[in-house]
Amino acid sequence: MGLFDRLASWLGLKKKEVHVLCLGLDNSGKTTIINKLKPANAQTQDIVPTIGFSIEKFKTSSLSFTVFDMSGQGRYRNLWEHYYKEGQAIIFVIDSSDKLRMVVAKEELETLLNHADIMHRRIPILFFANKMDLRDSLSSVKVSQLLCLENIKDKPWHICASDGLKGEGLQEGVDWLQDQIQAMKT
Amino acid sequence: MSSSSESNREGESSKWLDAHYDPVAGLNTFSSCIALADLHGDGEYKMVVGDMGNGPYNMKLKVYKGTSLLSENALLDMPTGVVAFLMDQNEPRTPAVAVASGPFIYVYKNLRPYFKFTLPALEFNALEKEVWDQAKEDKIDPLTLKEMLEGIRDKAEIPLSVRSLRYLMLDPQEMEAFVNTYKQLPLKRQTVITCMATLKKNMSDKDAVCCLVIGTENGEIFILDPEAFTILTRVSLPNVPTLLDVNGQYDIEYRVTVACRNGSVYILRRDSKRPKYSIELNSQVVGLLRVQKNIIIGTSQEILYGYSQKGKRLWTVTLPAPIMTMSLLEQKSRSIQTVLVGLKNLEVHLYRDKNLLSIISTPDIVTSVCFGRYGREDDTLIMTTKGGGLIIKILKRTAQFEGKDSSFGPPTRQSIKLNVPKKTKLYVDQTLRERENAVAMHRVFQMDLYRLRLSAARAYVKALDASLSPVSSTMQEPLTLNAIVQGIGPHFKLILNLQNTSQNRPSMQLLISFLYDERLYQLKPAFFKVPLLVPGLNYPIETFIECCSDKGISDIIKVFVLKEGKSTPLITAHISMPVSEGLVVA
Numbered sequence: 001m002g003l004f005d006r007l008a009s010w011l012g013l014k015k016k017e018v019h020v021l022c023l024g025l026d027n028s029g030k031t032t033i034i035n036k037l038k039p040a041n042a043q044t045q046d047i048v049p050t051i052g053f054s055i056e057k058f059k060t061s062s063l064s065f066t067v068f069d070m071s072g073q074g075r076y077r078n079l080w081e082h083y084y085k086e087g088q089a090i091i092f093v094i095d096s097s098d099k100l101r102m103v104v105a106k107e108e109l110e111t112l113l114n115h116a117d118i119m120h121r122r123i124p125i126l127f128f129a130n131k132m133d134l135r136d137s138l139s140s141v142k143v144s145q146l147l148c149l150e151n152i153k154d155k156p157w158h159i160c161a162s163d164g165l166k167g168e169g170l171q172e173g174v175d176w177l178q179d180q181i182q183a184m185k186t
Numbered sequence: 187m188s189s190s191s192e193s194n195r196e197g198e199s200s201k202w203l204d205a206h207y208d209p210v211a212g213l214n215t216f217s218s219c220i221a222l223a224d225l226h227g228d229g230e231y232k233m234v235v236g237d238m239g240n241g242p243y244n245m246k247l248k249v250y251k252g253t254s255l256l257s258e259n260a261l262l263d264m265p266t267g268v269v270a271f272l273m274d275q276n277e278p279r280t281p282a283v284a285v286a287s288g289p290f291i292y293v294y295k296n297l298r299p300y301f302k303f304t305l306p307a308l309e310f311n312a313l314e315k316e317v318w319d320q321a322k323e324d325k326i327d328p329l330t331l332k333e334m335l336e337g338i339r340d341k342a343e344i345p346l347s348v349r350s351l352r353y354l355m356l357d358p359q360e361m362e363a364f365v366n367t368y369k370q371l372p373l374k375r376q377t378v379i380t381c382m383a384t385l386k387k388n389m390s391d392k393d394a395v396c397c398l399v400i401g402t403e404n405g406e407i408f409i410l411d412p413e414a415f416t417i418l419t420r421v422s423l424p425n426v427p428t429l430l431d432v433n434g435q436y437d438i439e440y441r442v443t444v445a446c447r448n449g450s451v452y453i454l455r456r457d458s459k460r461p462k463y464s465i466e467l468n469s470q471v472v473g474l475l476r477v478q479k480n481i482i483i484g485t486s487q488e489i490l491y492g493y494s495q496k497g498k499r500l501w502t503v504t505l506p507a508p509i510m511t512m513s514l515l516e517q518k519s520r521s522i523q524t525v526l527v528g529l530k531n532l533e534v535h536l537y538r539d540k541n542l543l544s545i546i547s548t549p550d551i552v553t554s555v556c557f558g559r560y561g562r563e564d565d566t567l568i569m570t571t572k573g574g575g576l577i578i579k580i581l582k583r584t585a586q587f588e589g590k591d592s593s594f595g596p597p598t599r600q601s602i603k604l605n606v607p608k609k610t611k612l613y614v615d616q617t618l619r620e621r622e623n624a625v626a627m628h629r630v631f632q633m634d635l636y637r638l639r640l641s642a643a644r645a646y647v648k649a650l651d652a653s654l655s656p657v658s659s660t661m662q663e664p665l666t667l668n669a670i671v672q673g674i675g676p677h678f679k680l681i682l683n684l685q686n687t688s689q690n691r692p693s694m695q696l697l698i699s700f701l702y703d704e705r706l707y708q709l710k711p712a713f714f715k716v717p718l719l720v721p722g723l724n725y726p727i728e729t730f731i732e733c734c735s736d737k738g739i740s741d742i743i744k745v746f747v748l749k750e751g752k753s754t755p756l757i758t759a760h761i762s763m764p765v766s767e768g769l770v771v772a
Contacts, residue, residue, distance in 0.1 A: 025562075026562060027229070074519070074563075074564060074583055075519060077583060078583075098252065098561065098562070099206070099252055099253045100205050100206055100252040100253050100560075100561050100563070100578065100580075101205070101561060101562065101563055101580070102205075103203040103204060103205050103580060104203060104205075104563060107203055107582060107583075108583075111584070136254070
């Protein structure tokens with residue numbers, strides 16, 4: 001990093017870049033959440049199921065995020081592991097109204113945590129218990145119980161209830177993620 | 187067997203995720219009454235269940251979304267089949283639900299009653315009609331009516347209508363009211379639907395318009411047009427259909443496989459007025475499926491058969507318990523088709539052809555099994571149990587079914603050809619001789635056999651006459667005798683063990699004497715008086731033998747057990763004396 005870069009980052013003109021993976025089952029709201037985090041003028045109106053993956057960028061007060069928004073459909077889930085190496089943080093989105101597939105989410109999370117590229121790294125994981133606006137949705141505490149999140153001991157994690165459509169709860173999660181990444185860097 | 191099923195059981199937890207289990211869901215249904223469909227066109231598949239309720243009450247059409255009940259519609263009669271099918275090309279493409287019950291098919295759209303199809307009425311008995319007409323004009327009283335109807339029932343070719351049959355069951359005091367209620371109504375004879383399935387009309391797409399195929403109690407198969415509900419095809423069967431499996435497309439070519447109540451399976455094809463092929467089984471068919479080009483049949487004798495589509499048997503698998511239900515497991519993403527068999531021993535077996543792939547243990551007896559897309563998950567297994575429970579399992583994305591040959595069926599070694607040597611000239615000659623002279627050879631053999639038997643019998647009689655056996659055969663004195671010779675010579679010790687084998691009769695006045703060559707042996711006491719023999723006890727009697735010869739030869743000493751006053755011995759024992767080695771050594 002040259003002198004100019006350091007000066008720029010000190011002044012807050014150029015922000016540090018982090019790569020984040022956004023994972024979760026299909027129809028859990030990954031793309032909707034990422035879309036909501038983007039600046040208002042860059043947001044799209046209609047969200048369609050992601051095919052393969054898409055790369056999105058957004059900035060927070062001190063970091064510049066590059067998000068790999070992975071498709072959650074069953075046939076694309078085997079793509080996830082190819083991006084584990086690059087990811088410096090993980091956002092895991094859960095549809096808290098889909099009680100039936102909570103076991104599937106748990107299974108995918110376990111596969112993720114036991115993967116060789118993830119297992120021995122202390123990377124922060126942010127969980128969004130999404131769709132909290134729905135009537136029959138589970139609370140974030142219940143979701144963390146069902147996913148057995150208390151068993152994750154070697155990685156910092158945080159769960160927050162969110163509503164991807166209105167954007168509620170997203171900022172809280174992203175702020176936590178930003179703090180964790182900065183704590184890791186220093 | 188046990189080890190392979192253990193490994194299957196271990197593998198089970200790595201294949202299935204337990205998504206939901208409600209032991210008190212109150213679902214009493216069978217595989218034919220469960221359908222999975224995207225009823226609202228939102229990509230979320232729902233489960234439609236025709237619930238039998240408890241006996242004849244509380245029959246409902248229930249719709250489940252995820253783990254919860256979405257809606258309920260009351261049903262008037264017992265459902266015999268529930269299918270979801272697309273009726274038309276209209277957008278949005280939401281499937282309708284057809285419920286077969288009694289002689290009707292109730293069609294629901296958006297979970298609201300939409301249409302009711304009634305089976306065409308059957309021809310009724312003219313005599314029966316005449317009798318009811320007379321009853322209508324009060325010409326005959328209820329008892330005469332009953333007698334006449336019974337007469338018609340016994341000899342008529344066309345069976346009686348439901349009304350008459352019901353009437354014959356009534357008590358005399360109820361008859362008049364029944365006649366008054368029904369006599370004004372026109373007489374109808376109707377049959378009921380026993381099974382229902384769908385058949386794609388002219389496209390093989392997943393969301394193609396489907397015709398309904400129904401089987402009826404009077405042994406007919408109907409294929410109905412999905413839009414107008416007109417009968418497109420009508421085929422008569424030799425018996426009552428109970429299970430249906432349909433594939434193909436109506437406008438192109440299709441096959442309807444029907445299991446009937448007489449234990450036969452018939453295969454119908456397009457444009458055939460009669461069944462094209464038939465499979466005769468010696469027991470009731472309880473499950474019928476088509477996997478690719480094969481027909482899989484489960485019978486009430488705990489056997490699973492595989493047949494080709496021309497009715498040729500390919501394989502047989504014996505199951506450990508009676509079959510409760512059968513269903514197809516089709517994993518479209520990997521194009522795998524396997525058969526799920528729910529058994530009475532709380533297991534669901536998964537078969538690919540005759541190979542057992544996996545065993546799923548269930549907490550209760552499974553009465554219905556359904557596999558398909560449910561909610562947003564493609565590979566979901568839904569089971570309902572005898573106690574009304576609902577089990578939902580999801581097949582893991584990473585699950586692999588190993589198609590290895592299990593212990594069922596003949597081992598692979600059996601099919602390895604042995605290296606059998608060529609037939610030699612000698613072998614061929616001998617076989618020819620044997621073939622030509624079979625009768626003579628058999629006679630020679632038989633004669634020799636009879637001779638052998640005769641000489642054996644003679645020897646036996648001789649032994650009996652002389653009481654040569656060491657066991658006495660007379661009823662008065664049942665005795666056994668055995669002798670032991672101890673020593674190496676020239677002095678031997680002879681121990682005779684005498685035992686009375688009778689239950690409670692003591693033996694008295696017995697004597698023992700010896701017969702021997704006096705030039706060879708000398709016996710010290712050569713004659714004994716035997717004491718009273720108590721039943722069951724063993725009496726050892728000892729004597730000393732001295733061998734006089736130094737030539738190294740031996741002889742036989744005979745021991746006789748005698749009864750006082752009788753010359754024939756009770757028992758004779760022959761003791762082969764050993765060669766006196768002591769003398770030789772000395």
